[in-house]
Amino acid sequence: AQSVSQHNHHVILSEAASLELGCNYSYGGTVNLFWYVQYPGQHLQLLLKYFSGDPLVKGIKGFEAEFIKSKFSFNLRKPSVQWSDTAEYFCAVSGFTDKLIFGTGTRLQVFP
């Protein structure tokens, strides 16, 4: 069965610090990979996605993620976080049915 693991449950950073959130998945076939973000009081929105091609994908607001097939990983990175990046981040995977399987989420708090 598909599953997604996010090892960081709560991350606290100061502004301008670098960010890396881990995501590992388990799936036996071709996968599509996603990072979604949920800002306080707002609904889920897509940060970035990987379907095929260049394993380094760039998303909105300066985020990027790298798909490493051999490690079953899709870690999210940002070189310099801002206070406005405070949110909950969800890694997700889908297969041929397109239903999303989500990780448990990582709560990011950025302090000025």
Next chain:
Amino acid sequence: GAGVSQSPSNKVTEKGKDVELRCDPISGHTALYWYRQSLGQGLEFLIYFQGNSAPDKSGLPSDRFSAERTGGSVSTLTIQRTQQEDSAVYLCASSLAAGGSSYEQYFGPGTRLTVT
């Protein structure tokens, strides 16, 4: 409106009552998904529709849960004889198509259900 809309935004109900949650997808989106977000379980898939049919109902937690979609548009999720463990935020998403496609799912704001 351009986005996915859901109603009601909040619903408080007594244990044992039935509830209906509504989702209006983005116009033209043929695929529609229901998820729920709860403290104990995180974000879980419930069911998805391609047009009016539901090829995957594998996430529905019990036979108290059902969903339908009419006219390839609006969908209703019904929970019968609600239990306290049904308390969660129910999210709807839609996309242009499904079935191995590369279309993004757009999420609605959710319905917060509280069963007392």
